[in-house]
Amino acid sequence: MITFDSVTKTYGAKRAVDGLSTEIGPGRVTGFLGPNGAGKSTTMRILLGLDRATSGAALIDGRPYHQLRCQLRTVGALLEARAGHPGQPARSHLLGMARSNGMGRRRVGEVLAAVGLSEVAGARIGTFSLGMRQRLGIATALLGDPPVLILDEPVNGLDPEGVTWIRTLMRSLAAEGRTVFVSSHLLSEMAATADHLVILSRGRLLADRPLTELLNVSRRAELRTPSPALLSRVLSEAGLSVDAVGDRLRVTGERIEEIGAIARENEIQLDELTFSGESLEDVYRRLTADSVEFRADAQGAQGAPVMAHHPHS
Numbered sequence: 001m002i003t004f005d006s007v008t009k010t011y012g013a014k015r016a017v018d019g020l021s022t023e024i025g026p027g028r029v030t031g032f033l034g035p036n037g038a039g040k041s042t043t044m045r046i047l048l049g050l051d052r053a054t055s056g057a058a059l060i061d062g063r064p065y066h067q068l069r070c071q072l073r074t075v076g077a078l079l080e081a082r083a084g085h086p087g088q089p090a091r092s093h094l095l096g097m098a099r100s101n102g103m104g105r106r107r108v109g110e111v112l113a114a115v116g117l118s119e120v121a122g123a124r125i126g127t128f129s130l131g132m133r134q135r136l137g138i139a140t141a142l143l144g145d146p147p148v149l150i151l152d153e154p155v156n157g158l159d160p161e162g163v164t165w166i167r168t169l170m171r172s173l174a175a176e177g178r179t180v181f182v183s184s185h186l187l188s189e190m191a192a193t194a195d196h197l198v199i200l201s202r203g204r205l206l207a208d209r210p211l212t213e214l215l216n217v218s219r220r221a222e223l224r225t226p227s228p229a230l231l232s233r234v235l236s237e238a239g240l241s242v243d244a245v246g247d248r249l250r251v252t253g254e255r256i257e258e259i260g261a262i263a264r265e266n267e268i269q270l271d272e273l274t275f276s277g278e279s280l281e282d283v284y285r286r287l288t289a290d291s292v293e294f295r296a297d298a299q300g301a302q303g304a305p306v307m308a309h310h311p312h313s
């Protein structure tokens with residue numbers, strides 16, 4: 001379990017993280033989403049004791065990082081693809097870490113196999129591609145078999161096969177009951193991986209809810225009927241919000257699933273009924289629209305951040 005309690009971090013006049021409070025629970029993948037510069041890395045660095053919060057507390061299993069008894073066995077982290085010295089072979093790097101943390105050689109073999117680096121484990125880290133270095137960073141995070149994993153943009157630099165691999169890995173780590181906290185500026189990535197989303201923008205918490213719930217926030221129905229006035233009235237009486245759009249009625253509200261039943265009860269004919277929802281992309285855009293500094297590429301294909309035009313300026 002990870003707990004953020006009113007975490008604030010200021011750099012001069014800038015609030016990189018602004019009063020963040022949330023709990024990240026076990027057994028699921030929690031996506032930490034926000035445009036570039038939202039404060040995700042700062043939050044993760046504070047959680048791992050690499051940076052100090054200006055105020056508030058960030059706790060892992062109820063303790064600040066530096067008070068954890070056996071850090072590597074409690075929390076595994078991937079912050080940047082910078083594991084190890086470039087001149088050192090990957091296996092020696094992991095063996096060194098394992099030794100200094102009281103773990104055996106066998107575990108090193110296991111994590112190398114888990115990340116698909118067994119065959120290149122003798123090669124120097126400096127010769128590794130970015131994707132291989134990501135895998136090595138993940139191997140390091142897994143070394144202590146920790147119940148909590150913190151991964152900052154783990155998909156960076158991975159090819160499509162690597163992306164699928166890391167998604168599957170995160171899902172299986174969560175299925176084993178671990179807490180998996182993973183940041184990304186790519187919504188499409190999080191939509192494919194996370195169970196729960198914590199969305200940050202300009203240091204502030206914008207949303208903290210299950211992915212399915214976030215997908216459901218703006219469901220609506222459109223229908224056609226020979227009796228629009230009558231149906232409008234009974235739906236409004238049932239607490240739904242109804243607008244006429246051309247020859248159709250557009251209905252929103254929590255009870256849209258009951259439209260068919262309400263029409264039947266009132267013996268009103270429905271010629272057509274379709275449900276649609278705002279895409280997660282639309283929800284994200286709407287949530288972050290007023291506060292983006294940089295915006296992640298909306299298509300998510302390249303993932304290249306582009307300067308956002310402020311919608312209200």
Ligand SMILES: Nc1ncnc2c1ncn2[C@@H]1O[C@H](COP(=O)(O)OP(=O)(O)OP(=O)(O)O)[C@@H](O)[C@H]1O
Pocket residue numbers: 011014015016034035036037038039040041042043185
């Ligand atoms: N050491 C620092 N000194 C001054 N400002 C900083 C420092 N570190 C971060 N910031 C600022 O704090 C804000 C949050 O940065 P942070 O790196 O946490 O964002 P992020 O969401 O992780 O984005 P990215 O995905 O680009 O890393 C940014 O505006 C950044 O410029």
